Amino acid sequence: MCYLHKIYEGKLSHKGSESFRFTVKGFTRVKGAFCSAGNTLSLAFANGKKVVIDKYEAGTNSDVPPNKRPLLFDKPLQMELITGVISGIDELSPAQNQSVYLILE
Amino acid sequence: MADNNMDFIIQCLDASIEADKVYELKDELDKDYKYLVGIAITDSKCSDTSILEVVKVKGSDVLPERFQVNHIRSSAAVAPNKRFFSWFKPVPVSGDEIVIRFRDPDWASNYQLQIQLLLTNNPEKVCDVLFA
Numbered sequence: 001m002c003y004l005h006k007i008y009e010g011k012l013s014h015k016g017s018e019s020f021r022f023t024v025k026g027f028t029r030v031k032g033a034f035c036s037a038g039n040t041l042s043l044a045f046a047n048g049k050k051v052v053i054d055k056y057e058a059g060t061n062s063d064v065p066p067n068k069r070p071l072l073f074d075k076p077l078q079m080e081l082i083t084g085v086i087s088g089i090d091e092l093s094p095a096q097n098q099s100v101y102l103i104l105e
Numbered sequence: 106m107a108d109n110n111m112d113f114i115i116q117c118l119d120a121s122i123e124a125d126k127v128y129e130l131k132d133e134l135d136k137d138y139k140y141l142v143g144i145a146i147t148d149s150k151c152s153d154t155s156i157l158e159v160v161k162v163k164g165s166d167v168l169p170e171r172f173q174v175n176h177i178r179s180s181a182a183v184a185p186n187k188r189f190f191s192w193f194k195p196v197p198v199s200g201d202e203i204v205i206r207f208r209d210p211d212w213a214s215n216y217q218l219q220i221q222l223l224l225t226n227n228p229e230k231v232c233d234v235l236f237a
Contacts, residue, residue: 004169036173037175063179
């Protein structure tokens with residue numbers, strides 16, 4: 001069974017890009033990730049040592065089934081620090097929050 | 106009998122969106138079904154910035170707060186059985202009330218919003234189809 005966790009939410013005020021950190025507790029695997037459309041997402045696991053996603057571009061294609069839109073991978077987890085960067089590629093509204101989600105098991 | 110392997114029902118919540126404000130949609134979920142396993146919005150005219158501020162059953166979040174509608178919205182080009190977003194733990198329900206708060210900050214004109222909820226008694230079988 002999967003759990004959806006928001007690991008970042010905020011406005012990309014720092015030149016359209018923000019870094020974030022999140023400590024995972026109580027889950028054994030990460031199954032995927034996604035973020036607000038119009039951004040690129042980078043994620044590193046193992047306290048920043050292992051880059052899993054590098055500038056993944058999140059699109060807005062509503063012709064793709066919603067369950068197929070997240071970037072899926074399968075990685076075992078211990079209690080570890082996840083670091084990431086979300087960067088806007090489109091002209092995003094400065095008032096609009098951008099989010100990053102992990103699919104955890 | 107609501108007990109077959111692939112037994113499911115799609116329950117719809119409708120609202121007329123006529124302004125940029127928070128709309129609260131409430132309904133009692135069908136008591137013959139034990140799990141909520143999917144949520145969908147199809148071909149809505151809502152803007153890209155639309156938000157599900159809250160989706161709750163029995164006070165617990167089904168989706169994280171302020172979840173962007175774009176993540177669950179699909180076009181009519183998507184097959185009907187693939188339009189549901191299901192990346193959450195199946196939510197035990199049994200006639201419980203669901204509360205959804207919707208807001209379209211870039212609302213421009215009136216439209217009808219329909220939120221579809223997928224209920225089943227056998228989440229594993231149904232999820233196999235949803236993710237296939």
